[in-house]
Amino acid sequence: MKDNTEYIRKQTSELLCRQTVENLVQRNFDAIYCDKAANAADFILDSAANAKTVGMGGSQSVKDLGIFEKLRAKGAKLLIHSDPNLTPDERNYAMKGQQTCDVFVSGINALTSNGEIVNIDGVGNRVSASIFGPGKIILVAGRNKIVNGDIADAIKRIKQASAPVNSLRLSKDTPCAKTGICEDCDSSDRICRVTVIMERKPSRSDITVLVVNEDLGF
Ligand code: SF4
Numbered sequence: 001m002k003d004n005t006e007y008i009r010k011q012t013s014e015l016l017c018r019q020t021v022e023n024l025v026q027r028n029f030d031a032i033y034c035d036k037a038a039n040a041a042d043f044i045l046d047s048a049a050n051a052k053t054v055g056m057g058g059s060q061s062v063k064d065l066g067i068f069e070k071l072r073a074k075g076a077k078l079l080i081h082s083d084p085n086l087t088p089d090e091r092n093y094a095m096k097g098q099q100t101c102d103v104f105v106s107g108i109n110a111l112t113s114n115g116e117i118v119n120i121d122g123v124g125n126r127v128s129a130s131i132f133g134p135g136k137i138i139l140v141a142g143r144n145k146i147v148n149g150d151i152a153d154a155i156k157r158i159k160q161a162s163a164p165v166n167s168l169r170l171s172k173d174t175p176c177a178k179t180g181i182c183e184d185c186d187s188s189d190r191i192c193r194v195t196v197i198m199e200r201k202p203s204r205s206d207i208t209v210l211v212v213n214e215d216l217g218f
Pocket residue numbers: 159163164167174175176177181182183184185186187189190191192
C-alpha cells in the first residue's frame with residue numbers, strides 16, 4: 001500500500017537514516033542501513049553464528065528484535081542481566097561477563113544525524129561494554145533515536161523521551177516514572193548517572209552500528 005502512513009513515514013525517514021549511516025562511517029564506525037528490524041536481526045544472528053558468549057545491554061530495542069531464543073538455539077550463552085529471574089550475584093556475573101563476551105549487542109539512547117552516539121546509563125555496564133572489551137560490538141538504533149541536532153539535543157531527547165519511559169519500565173522510584181518529566185532528581189533510583197558521547201569509533205574496538213528505518217525501543 002503506497003498511500004498508507006507508514007509507507008510515507010518510511011520514505012521520509014530513509015533519507016535521514018542513510019545520511020546518519022554516511023556520517024557514522026565518516027567517524028570510522030562500520031554502519032549499515034537496515035530497511036526493517038528483521039534485517040538488523042539477521043545481521044546480528046549471522047555475526048554471532050560462532051559466538052560462545054553474547055552479551056545484551058538491557059535494551060528494549062534489542063528485545064524488540066526477538067533474537068534471544070534464536071541465539072540460544074545456535075548454542076550461544078546469553079549474558080542478559082535484565083532477566084528478572086536472576087539473583088543479584090547472577091546479575092553482577094552477567095554484567096561483568098558482558099565486558100569480555102564474544103559479541104555484545106545493545107541499543108542507543110540517541111544518535112545525532114552527524115553520527116555522534118549518546119548514551120546515559122545507571123550502572124555503566126552497557127556503556128562500558130559498548131566502548132571496549134567484547135570481540136565484536138553491535139549497536140542498534142531505530143529511526144526514532146535519530147536527533148537532527150547536536151549533542152545537547154541528543155541529551156535532551158534522552159531526558160525527555162527515553163529515561164522517563166525506562167524508569168517506568170524498570171519500576172524505578174523516580175519523579176520521571178510518575179510524571180514523565182525529568183526533574184534532574186537526587187533519587188537513589190536515578191538511572192541517569194553516566195553520560196557517554198562517542199565522537200569517533202574507539203580505536204581498538206570493532207563496532208557496527210545498525211540504523212533501522214523503523215521505530216525501536218524508547
Ligand atoms: S535525572 Fe532522574 S528524573 Fe531525570 S530522567 Fe533521569 S531518573 Fe528521571
